[in-house]
Structure formats: structure tokens, C-alpha cells
Amino acid sequence: MRCLKLQLIKYSRKAHERGLTAAFGGNLSVRTGSLVLIKSTGSVMDDMTAGQIASITLDGKVLSPVRPSSEYRLHLEVYKKRxxxxxxxxxxxxxxxAASSILKKELPIITPEAEIYLRRIPVIPFKPAGSVELAKSVAEGLSEVDAVLMERHGVVTVGRTLREAFYKAELVEESSKLWYLTRNSL
Structure with a gap:
């Protein structure tokens, strides 16, 4: 368990250092059996500590003294679907x-690496943050792919490890940047 918490701290900080999230935004989780470890509500990713990681069951029961991120439903729905x-x-x-605010269906894949690791990146229509509707839409969007953009809200990626899911998110940002920089010439 300690090892998983250390991974959550490492990749949370890395996300902030690389400009993939700011302030209170974003959340990462890992699943082990029927237990999910997730960033707690109100914590900031660049100074995460083990005490800011919530433990919840797959049915949403909080087992830790800290509350999970407001997006915990999204994480749980994805784990149930996949x-x-x-x-x-x-x-x-x-x-x-930016890309999710402009595109309505899918982010074009530009690089061979993105094609290999992501195949497709659909855009999920806007739903309120933390809502059951958003959780269900994202889980459905991820049923056959490992990355989705949420309109005006960001990216969700999945993997067999936190490292894999993190680098897929970084690849989505690179793909979004390349699309944005070349969109007038495509």
C-alpha cells in the first residue's frame, strides 16, 4: 500500500511540474483489488503527501480520514467499466x-506514437464536474479506448499502471498541442 501511495505522490507532483495541471485541479487514482487510492479533495498535486490520499471501496465507501476528490465517481465508474x-x-x-473546447467529436491523431498508444481520442460533451452524468459519460467513452478529452475540462487516461496512464495523459497533451499548432494547415 505504501508503494502505491508513493507512486501517487510521484506522478501527482510530476503532473504539476510538467504543467499538466495547476492549483487544485486534477486527480490520480490506483486500484488494488476492491480498494481505490485517490487524491483527497482540496489537496494540491505539487505538494501531495501520503496523508492527502483517500482510500475508498469500489462502491464508494470512504475508508480514510480524508475525503476523496470530488471526481471520485468518475474514477469508480471507469474501474467498473474496465x-x-x-x-x-x-x-x-x-x-x-483548448482542443476540447474547439473540437466536438475527436482529436486528430498526428504522430505515429499517438496512433500506437492511443489509437483514438474522443471528445466527451460537457457535463458538470463531479457529476454522475460526467462519470458515466467518461466511463462509456473509455470503453474501447484509453484516453478521452472532456469538453472544457481536461483529459482522462487509463492504464495497467499509474506510469502507463500518466504517460498516456502526457501524450494526449502533446497531441493536443501539435493539433493546435497545425490546425490551420491540416
Whole structure:
């Protein structure tokens, strides 16, 4: 358990350092069996500590003294829809948010790396943050792909490990940036 918490801290800080989220935004989680470890509500990713990681069950029962992120429903719905997934990353990268505000269906794939690791990046229509509707829409959007953009809200990626899910999120931001920089010439 300690190892998973250290991974959450490492990749939370890395997300902030790389400009993939700011202030209170974003949340990462890992699943082990029927237990989910997730960033607590109100914590900031660049100074995460083990005490700011909430523990919840797959049915949403809080087992820790700290409350989970307001997006915990999104994480739980994804884990229920995709039992093989062991990590969910939700970040607010600037180019991904810009792309999701302009595009309505899907982010065009430009690089071979994105084509290999992401295949497609659908855009999920806007739903209020933290809502059941958003959670269900994202889980459905991730049923056959490992990354989605949420309109005006950011990116959600999944993986078998937190490392894998994190680097997929970074790849979505790179893809969004490349699309944004070349959109008038495509």
C-alpha cells in the first residue's frame, strides 16, 4: 500500500511540474483489488503527501480520514467499466482543454506514437464536474479506448499502471498541442 501511495505522490507532483495541471485541479487514482487510492479533495498535486490520499471501496465507501476528490465517481465508474484498468489519470492540460473546447467529436491523431498508444481520442460533451452524468459519460467513452478529452475540462487516461496512464495523459497533451499548432494547415 505504501508503494502505491508513493507512486501517487510521484506522478501527482510530476503532473504539476510538467504543467499538466495547476492549483487544485486534477486527480490520480490506483486500484488494488476492491480498494481505490485517490487524491483527497482540496489537496494540491505539487505538494501531495501520503496523508492527502483517500482510500475508498469500489462502491464508494470512504475508508480514510480524508475525503476523496470530488471526481471520485468518475474514477469508480471507469474501474467498473474496465476491470483490467488499475490506474486512472485526470488532468487539466492547457492544450487538451483548448482542443476540447474547439473540437466536438475527436482529436486528430498526428504522430505515429499517438496512433500506437492511443489509437483514438474522443471528445466527451460537457457535463458538470463531479457529476454522475460526467462519470458515466467518461466511463462509456473509455470503453474501447484509453484516453478521452472532456469538453472544457481536461483529459482522462487509463492504464495497467499509474506510469502507463500518466504517460498516456502526457501524450494526449502533446497531441493536443501539435493539433493546435497545425490546425490551420491540416
Amino acid at each position: 476491470p483490467e484498468v488499475r490506474a486512472v489519470v485526470h488532468l487539466h492540460p492547457p492544450y487538451a482543454i
